[in-house]
Amino acid sequence: MKTAVIQFPGSNCDGDALHAAQLLLDQDAQFVWHTEAGLPQGTELVFLPGGFSYGDHLRSGAIAARSPIMQAVKAHAERGGYVLGVCNGFQVLTESGLLPGALSRNRDLHFLCRPVHLRVENTGTAFTGAYTKGQVIEVPIAHGEGNYYADPETIARLEGEGQVVFRYVDNPNGSLNDIAGIVSERGNVLGMMPHPERAVEALLGSEDGRGLFDSLKGALVSR
Amino acid sequence: MSTFKAKVFVTLKPSILDPQGRTVERALSHLDHGNVSGVRVGKYIELTLSGSRAEVEAQLKDITENVLSNPVMEDARWEISEQQGEELVGA
Amino acid sequence: MSTFKAKVFVTLKPSILDPQGRTVERALSHLDHGNVSGVRVGKYIELTLSGSRAEVEAQLKDITENVLSNPVMEDARWEISEQQGEELVGA
């Protein structure tokens, strides 16, 4: 699966995203700098990595969402291309309007880095096909602003349409409805606060994030 | 061409929980300020813009609504004042 | 006993680096707002206090200087206004 990892100034999980993508999806996965006007020819997955783009200044993800490459990412998503935003990448997706809602400061105001349990709520997406419904997986979080918010109508719609894909078993940050990850209406854009790319090697403690990458490969084959 | 000072105030929408405000409020009540309530923490941004008043006003509205605040959770308002000192120089 | 609404503005001292303001300014200039300068990002805090005006004013000064701002690096100022609605209720 041809993968482009977008780098914004201040991205810091860009290397981790590339490492996981090269390990599991695409040996030739490559970085794309935020000033580029377009994605590499044939890009199938855009990976918006975690970090502190623009230092998280103003609002996390706000400035990155307005960089030139995001026009191309939007066009890619409109064509049905896959987009995965993790942590700061999720924040960029909400700030750019590719996903609804917003991510605000954690309930207790502190950055939190620890493994959490997630329930897989919808296995009918390209990102979750390899999991079983209701499966509980262990994936690390590392964020200070992961408290998901959307207005009640939006929340109702997300729930009704099965767009809530991952839910915290034990809510660490105050997110509404324990939401940890959502997909777009079409199901091709996923944003999540936990870091699946940190959970793909047993050496680092958990392999539960592999399912997400395996799902993507599977989705591409069945397309 | 004039210079304008602008002040932008960004606040969380009233319906949204403000954990920072709540923490400040709790800290204050521990410090014997129990009569303080309704604490909300927002942002206060100062900027300087140059141009004609009409241009600058339109621009400021755009910046405030589209960059400095996120309408999903925040309200924003702004004030603008022409810099007298600058004008004199320009005159 | 009355109710007062207070607004507190906290800004970094002019001599102190404001990384946030600098980043926002640069971002704005990339978004074709090159005429914007001097961006400083501070805090805007709203609170409600009850008590007599004299008490509340003294208290607000204390809170502003000792809790809401860090005098090592920040300046703060505040505004206060009596809540008419509340007063009527109280009367």
Next chain:
Amino acid sequence: MTQAATLRDRAGTFGLSTEEFDLLVTRIGREPNALEAAIVGAMWSEHCGYKNSRPLFRHFPTTGPQVLQGPGENAGVVDIGDGWGVAFKMESHNHPSAVEPVQGAATGVGGILRDIFAMGARPFAVLDSLRFGNPDSPRTRFLLNGVVEGIAHYGNAIGVPTVGGEVTFHPSYQENPLVNVMALGLLRHEDLAKGTMGEVGNTIVYVGSKTGRDGLGGAVFASADLSNASQADRPAVQVGDPFMEKLLLEATLEAIQAGVVAGVQDMGAAGLVSSTCEMAYRAGLGITMDLDLVPTREDGMVPMELCLSESQERMILVPVPGKEQELLNLLAKWELDVVTIGQVEAHTNYRLTWRGEVVCDLPVDLLNEAPKYTREGIESEEIRAKRERDLSGVPVPGDLGAVLTDLLAHPTIASKRPIYQRFDHQVMTNTVVVPGAADAAVMRVKGSGMGVAATSDCNPRFVYLDPYAGAAAAVAEAARNLACVGATPLAITDNLNFGNPHRPEVYYQLERAVHGIADACRALNTPVTGGNVSLYNQYTEGDERVAIHPTPTIGMVGVLPDVTKRATMDLKGAGHTLYLIGEHADSIGASQYLETVHGLEAGHVPTLDLTREQAVIDAALHLIRAGLTDTAHDCAEGGLAVALSEMAIAGNTGLTVTLNAPTTTRADALLYGEAHARILIATPDEAGTEAALNAQGVPFTRLGTTGGDTVTIALPGHHIHLSVTLSALTHAFTTPLAEILG
């Protein structure tokens, strides 16, 4: 003449004694101007010139086949094999953190990271060694919260994992906390960069943030006594910007790897002056710089400010001749301020111009060769008496189980999870052993099978009671901690935090501690590759000067040839056998137990036998690499009983052990004494382990087995049987820090 007399009278404000001022006049054969005096004062300060500590450094062993870069550069570098090197260094930000903990700690992280990437290494781990006063005081809460927030703010944002450290509490740090930060970076040997100006004709490039009036005179401030006067120094706070530093880091590494950089150094204490001065000195050449070209954040800045400002996130780069434009082009991508501000000259002076005039013209040698002071140390009678105190009258408590929970709940021993979970310890996806899991952190090296381990250690009570043995013990503990994760110790960096060296009893501590470190490093084959000195850590209480406990923090780095062969402290299940490698403790001297339970800081520190220490380390490494154990933990504060409990809590598995020790040894010493050279392990393979330990020729004892939901320790000879439920121990261990952090 009046002017010069005035300057001489004001020498103190530049950080110079009158004698030093006169020495300066003699050396240059004329009166200096004020700027020159201030520059000399900054360069001769303890922070830059190490005038009190440098004469002691010659005792340190600094060489070995593993040392790629010893002391003298921005950081030391060790070879870990396969063409990889690890740059590492520790630095203090004590005084800034006492004034403004968030920014003080944050800029401490920023500063040490710049030292690492200035070597051409990509920073990949941070450890922080923190010391605070009384945990119940509001000031401690304020400082602890602020420091933790500052480290998190900077480290998380820049994306370097904070993988370990220590947090201890003792009243001597009440006003003067210690914030020591260690950073590690990874590099290919060929990318090793140096802080040099290179050759005549080279240009000098300033890159990074603009210069403001930040932390002016910071170098002097950092070496001055911290007293109530520091309130007036408060505006000396510097704000760090991790976002800017991230750009600077990427830009610098890209430039070094592109081969366009001949020399590089960060601007740290005494800013522009110290960085360029040191680079010129290493090259043995002079330079000329035009201060008008320095990018400024504020109007009206004068040479004194331009030279000594400690604005953060700034570097000096010297392009390879002919590659100047290439360097500038490359830096442009990162949107940093970049200016060529000077060039390297054939003369040997440090020459600065401003508005067309020469405002400073001093020999580079003079600036870099601070006078050295060898002082006379005398041991404090009071401390000697504490050490020699007879402890035989100290009663053995009736309820030794209650002692166990009390010790586990002491903030120095209790779980630091509420702290380290605020730090991103996994970014970069290399952290194999996370905080809280073992005695040291382990990071894998992607693209090789190796791991790098790191730890920071010091038991200040030991150093206080016996500076030589206590400092040597810090090195031994660090090495033991590395062995407990399966890493071979390679080298150390040290951070010498002491009081005012003009006081003979403080100089005594400094001198003896340096000898202790040096001898232990020699014995354990871990040379010193760098370090940092922070003196004048004391404060005024009434009329009395109170010095902190002497705290020579040791940061040690080790290597795991195969990162999959590693150990952690948690028990891995029931039915395993527990062994103690080494011998039982036989004294309560200098222990945390004696302080916490009996309120005494007294007695002899445990005897240190470095040959035995090495044997125990080798034995543990052998067992881990042979696959006989993956569970190891050293006995430190709180002794054997606390260490066993920590293993049980971490693995959520109980244990039952029996200590068959002679009754001539007190029960509390067996349980809570802090003897060195001891490592606890658990193994499913008794026979194999015993055979291996016998072959290694180290003393060991079979203690008991794992399982159940209690920690049960029997001392049959003493008729003592203590048993505490795992849940009670876990509660005692996990609650205190969360409460202090509030």
